[in-house]
Amino acid sequence: MMRALLTMVLGVLIAGPVAAEPWDATLAEARGQTVYWNAWGGDEQINGYIAWIGMQMRQRHGIELVHVKLTDTAEAVARVVAEKAAGRNEGGSVDLIWLNGENFAAMKAGDLLFGPFVEQLPNFRYVDTRDKPTTLVDFTVPTDGLEAPWGMAQFVFFHDTAVVAEPPRSIRALLDWARAHPGRFAYPAPPDFIGSTFLKHVLVELIADPAILQQPAESADFEAVTGSLWQWLEEIRPYLWRKGETFPVSGPALHQLLDDGEVDFSMAFNPAEASAAIGAGRLPESVRTFILDAGTIGNTHFVAIPFNAAHKAGAMVVADFLMSPEAQVHKQDPRVWGDGTVLDLDAMAPADRARFEALPRGIATLAPEQLVPVRPEPHPSWMVAIEAEWLRRFSS
């Protein structure tokens, strides 16, 4: 009894005045923290947006946000894994990770994530979990409150209307087109996520029953399911840019090739990216986007906190602000980034809703009704297996 009392008194002394609300306590704890946010850094528009977030966090909450720029999200996962292996269970070097899909699945499976924390975040109530089910299920894997939704993405293809008036709208038609125009098509080398997602589109269209992709790859006959994918890739290879001997390193690198006239198509996981690139003078004005007749894959991207993050409170405050109407509307502005919101416009204050509705769409961006159907992401294990097989076949 005595000891319990003593502990309580000491606890109060150490913690200072007890905050009324748990969120206020989090805010208080976050003040003065430096949050290391590990996020892919290959697009300076996104980098600019993250820098803007950093500025807001400094002004509003006294948090110093450091953008650790990655060339591949797997690097951050690897770092957390290595720290766990070395027994560093607190004071880890990664506070927040931008991720989804196989990286989330790997971290969740490895107990590498802090949480569940998402439902404690005040701005989570604005998230449209009903009409945007991918905010709760990431590549078929339930998020279980371990990652906070940040943005909506859908895969689109770019073409230059001044060169290709009518683009092929199916994977099979694309092969015919490439045969007729050797050297004018390329896809980024997996495991770059644009390249990997392109392979998924090929696979989804060529297999008899795409439903099998919703199950883990281990439970299926990998060779039988993916055979048509490899056949298609081998068939198109001699007609690819550089005869398929080398591949662009990323989506933005492919945009540059399109701008240079080296290829006639590009691709992105953001319907507004083409408009943004045109606005920034990185693509010709005549570029437009299109999707396949069978639709393209859509998903949600998230932020998560590693189990051993040194600054969890700060990371939660950042994750919360990322879901705020203010941060989301700024993100969706095609002049800033053009990334789709995860929020439900009906749930927010009329003034916020009006700001969303006032956003311009961008000259190359398709209207929402043109971006259908949206295909689901396969189970992440397929991606891991396909990337490994691609490396075996195309990188030796």
Place this chain on the structure above:
Amino acid sequence: MLRFLPAITLLVFLGPVAAGLAGTLLPAFGYLPALGGEEVSLAPWRRLAAAPGIGTAVRLTLTSGVLSTLLALALTIFVFAAGHGTQALTRVKRAMTPLLAVPHLATAVGLAFLIAPSGWLVRLIAPWPSGWQTPPDVALVQDHLGLALTLGLVLKETPFLVLMTFGALGQVRADDQLRMARSLGYGLVQAWLKVVLPLVYPQIRLPVYAVLAYSLSVVDMAIVLGPTTPPTLAPLVLRWFNDPDLAMRFQAAAGACLQFGLVAVAIGVWRAAEAALGCLARPWLSGGARGGAGTVARAAAWAGLALLFGLSSGSLLSLAIWSVAGRWRFPNAWPEQLSLERWADQAPALSGPAWTTLVVGIAAAVIALVLVAGCLENESRRQRRPAPGALTLIYLPLLVPQIGFLFGVQVLLVWADLDGGWLALIWTHLLFVLPYVFLALADPYRSLDPRYARSALALGRPPWVVWTRIKLVMLLRPILIALALGFAVSVAQYVPTLFAGGGRFSTLTTEALSLSAGGNRRVVGLFALTLAVLPLLGFGLALALPAWRFRHRRAMRVGA
């Protein structure tokens, strides 16, 4: 204190290399308890042998590394054979220093901008006279033979070898030898090749091996210019180290050992080839053929040099133009608009990495200088030269591939809870900065006339004062050059920053490399240009400061 400094220096910077090698070797044989590797086994090596593309990666590593070293050495030799003692060569020397200062990555990015199918050179001849409306579909960078990487390495390694040869010439009294040979009727080129080269080559042997080791294990340049499917060995190993599947680390460690082995074997074979060539060339050396004016050799040397300077300066220029370019479509030879807006936009993103680069570079260079100057002063007071083997020790971090021991260093840092801090970062940079500072300072320090110090001591000044007021001041120029070189070396480090910084530190080099994946030439150009300019500013200061300090001292001016 001073007498312990050489030992401390060796410990500070050889300790991590040795420990790092051990820390890489053990996981390569399956032992790394933190990751569940409790038993020694050959499994990592079996996985390495089965890794996709490993054979091609090794072949590409060897061809690009050996070919670039051969070309750089050949160009160096021909430049000296053709131009020894001429005014032109003095100008070449002056022009080489800035080329040496520019970090590898900046040269690589600029070269890619220049020679890519959509690069500046093709734009100059398209659409007229080539008739190209779209860029030709040929891999001119990231080609699957690694030729672009080879070219990039030649551009960067030739200046190093040329400057090292200048230093070596002073030690072999080349001028006298050459005059003798000339008076016997040998042509200029023949005289140099037959008389000077056999004397100079042993002096530049270690620098040549350093170039070979570097070229075989380069990462940043290989990512930008080298083939990608698969890349050369070092970037491939780095990719495995970053894999979330921890089992890959064992394979990566084995790959790092293979990298180490490749370098060791390459140096060994090179050494054997030197000996064989020495024997084979004996009849030619002593055959007495005088040779002619060497017109062809001269033309080749100057053409090679012109190409080197043209490509190097063209690379820097294309970085500068892309950093201010607006719309610039193929095949236009010039951007439609130029604007400084992007510099203003990117200033916040640029400043953080630029500060980190400056702080680490200056700290590492200053620490290296203190250690090196201390060691040299100790040597001069005790009047004892270190054994020749000591020089090899100094070179060790330059001969061991970075990827071969930095993983072990990282394990060590994590274990000591030092990773991701400034101390670890600066220390790791110091490993590579210190040898260069030593190389730059040792000769001037040792050749300073000892009578100055002796007179001052005889006049009753304590050694400490003599050192700081006389020797260091007289050596201000080489000291500043050594500092600038050390700074330039630090600025260019990629793999050490990655491994010791724990991802928390981004320097201009790491930033430029991660942006280069994005392919926005404007922003990449801007970062790469800043990366190139910082070391150049350092050298500029190193030249300007003594000129200002000694403006009233005629005997201390250049050339005096």
